[in-house]
Amino acid sequence: MNGRLPMVIIAFFACLHISAADFYLVKDGKPAAVLIRPQKYSVQTYDAIKDFSFRVGKCTGCELPIYDAAPGAKILFREEDRSPGDMDRYTIDFPNSRTMRITGSKYSIRYALNHLLEKYFGVRFLLAFSKNLAERPAGYSSDLEAEYPACKDVSVPIRTITDTASFNFMRGYRAHDPQDWNARLSFCRSHGLAEDVFPWNKYAENNSWPQEILPVLNGKKYVMPKYRSGMGPRQYRQFWQPCYSNPETKRIAVANILEKLKKEPIDTVGYFDDHWKIYAYREKRYFINLDPNDNGGYCQCAKCLKAVGGKKNRLGMQNYSELYFRWVNEVANEVTKKYPDVYFRTFAYTQTYDAPSFPLHPNVIVMLCRELYSGLKPDIRQEWEQTLQLWSRKAQILFVWDYLYGSEYFLLPRFHSGIQAEMTSLCYKYNVRGFGDEQYDPSYFDGPKNYLIAKQMWHVNADMDTLLKDWCESAVGKEAAPYLYQYWKFWENYWRSPELLETSWANSLYSVYTQLGEQGTYTYALRKGDMTRLRSLLEDTAKYTRNASESQKKRAKFFLSVFEPSEMAAKALYAELLNPDGSLSSASDAVELLKTVPQALEAVENMKMMRKKGRIARRLVELAERGVVSNVTAVNPFRNVPEVKEAIAELLKKGGLPSTLSAILQLMNGKSYRNLVSNGSFEDPDQHPVPLWTWENYSAEHVSHGKYAYKSCNGNYYFHVKGIQPGRTYLAMMDVYIENPSAEGLFNFELAPRCGNRNVDWMRLCDLKLKKGWQTFQFSYKTPVRTFVGKPVDNILLRANCRNFETGEYVWMDNVRLYQLD
Ligand SMILES: [Zn+2]
Known part of the structure; x- marks a missing residue:
């Protein structure tokens, strides 16, 4: 038988x-x-x-x-x-x-x-x-x-x-071989006014820009940058917008577009930058870019200002939508008389973010620029839906420009197909028929992320879980697939976990995209043992490929090696020990953190090696290098507990630490440094840091140092610290108190190294929710030796900012310190 x-x-x-x-x-x-x-x-x-x-x-x-x-x-x-x-x-x-x-x-x-x-x-x-x-x-x-x-x-x-395809105008997800995933990049260029409408190559060289189209900014007619050899569209697609009130702007636009369609009927389509030009191809010119230039520059002539009427849009910016889209409609009406199948791309972006009051020409495509994943937060999702709804009433075709950065910015794999799918379906419901994305690195770090997105672009109702299972089976074979599936499911759940929403990073969901100025705090939602468990899932994946194909075996090993940088980064940042808000829960966790310092430093060294071999991005190593030192300050509240004291002393005795880390530990160990902030403890009302500080707010109710603290409400509080030297490490600290946690209130603590009045960098603890009682915030910063302004750093600006607190909700600030550690 x-x-x-x-x-x-x-x-x-x-x-x-x-x-x-x-x-x-x-x-x-x-x-x-x-x-x-x-x-x-x-x-x-x-x-x-x-x-x-x-x-x-x-x-x-x-x-x-x-x-x-x-x-x-x-x-x-x-x-x-x-x-x-x-x-x-x-x-x-x-x-x-x-x-x-x-x-x-x-x-x-x-x-x-x-x-x-x-x-x-x-x-x-x-x-x-x-x-x-x-x-x-x-x-x-x-x-x-x-x-x-x-x-x-x-x-x-x-x-x-x-x-x-469901999304039948563009599926621009940057697969490296887009066609295998049925991706189609139906246009290229962004901020293309100075290419398609007022071509820089027609006007720049002989400086023949028609004066009628140029805006009035700060009371003066805008002067276009003078042409020098080597300049291109990059120099002309920002800081200015045409004057939409001048009828000549429409006439010249239509004439130029008709000329372009006649003389250059073939377009280059795909991604246009150096990195991606390999995916550019030639086809009939179907798209004209009317999208606004970047970085503002909207005309402030009397006519334009009158049309705007001081109205602000949903982003709180001057609302130019009526003026801009009226011009868009007029241009589209004229051009389609001759070329009925040409489409016009526009942006819902900054000053043109809101929908206008009138319907748009059917060939006008509006592109909404914002990271879809932000819909993780219910209030942001609601806002997304409102925006989509308002736009879908005015425009027949919408596009979304999404931000899907992976290993170029993130220390952990960003796999969040569930949220992505929910948001994509929402977009589809409201006339979105095209997607573009921003991400530059190969997608292997995020595993099946781009594959699943591509599948949903094709069939909007595709079931992500079935596809994920299928992907795992095909990738490593039937026997190993359940382990790989669990691995990716972990990340899926991670990126929608309540703990993640408690991190400082989660507040960046309110921005257009999420990683700006971020110090890797999204790793703090990891719990003890997570990385070990993930490693064992990948090891099991590799173990159960005995009956799999050779390529499946290779893939299982590959996934394990791709995981390593994340594993090291988590170690370097003490991510599993820190609470989502960056604090530590107990003295025993503080001891544990101190004991893992040698391993964390080793992890950073390993990441540097990986960088040398080109396996990870430089900025990820920088994040780890900074975190391995800076995050140790979380121990500070427990520094006087005997076991913690002992662990600090032991670490210092062992030696071999980076100088900054050793200085921070010595500080916790009782060594005193000179505080460079004058009146940082708010004891002397005659020495207010800046005029906005007033004596009335000196408060003895809650104090962390001396007799007074500063009782503040919403606003910015600055400290200018002079005598800063380049190439030195500084530690900024401050104590903050709140009686009861605020529902909406957010606190920021920021440091800007400066050359004179010019900021040359920016370091921040951003949008923190305060916990009841005193908390200490701190970070270390090494001033650069060279700066882009050519002069060395000579001062530091510290800024504390409170916002969204309700009337009667006060925040006490005390003991603002800046130490030079070396
Ligand atoms: Zn104007």
């Missing part, structure tokens, strides 16, 4: 599958059909056909031949010209039982072939890597990219298949 009956059953079912109504692509490991090159085809279509044949070969050992004509079973291709909103549609049908026919655009023929590979061969395009060899990670091999299951017989049922 051993094994015989099952064999019979398998054969029986296999027979059932291969019925007369099937079209064979491969039979007994040999080609059962040939590919017929169409008479007229684009580069994209021909590449797709060649790739398909090659990939069939990877699965079956035989490539499908490509001929111009052939008798017998064949696959025909028909490439059609399509409008931008219809480029993704494809049809696979069968004119007769020996002929398969694939009809689509120059992009969608590939999507049809991808469908055949995925559905009938079981191929999965799992991971994407940079095309640039130098950027590929250690342990890279091409096997990691896709899984090609071995198969001998592959057939497709003879019936018509037709499909298209």
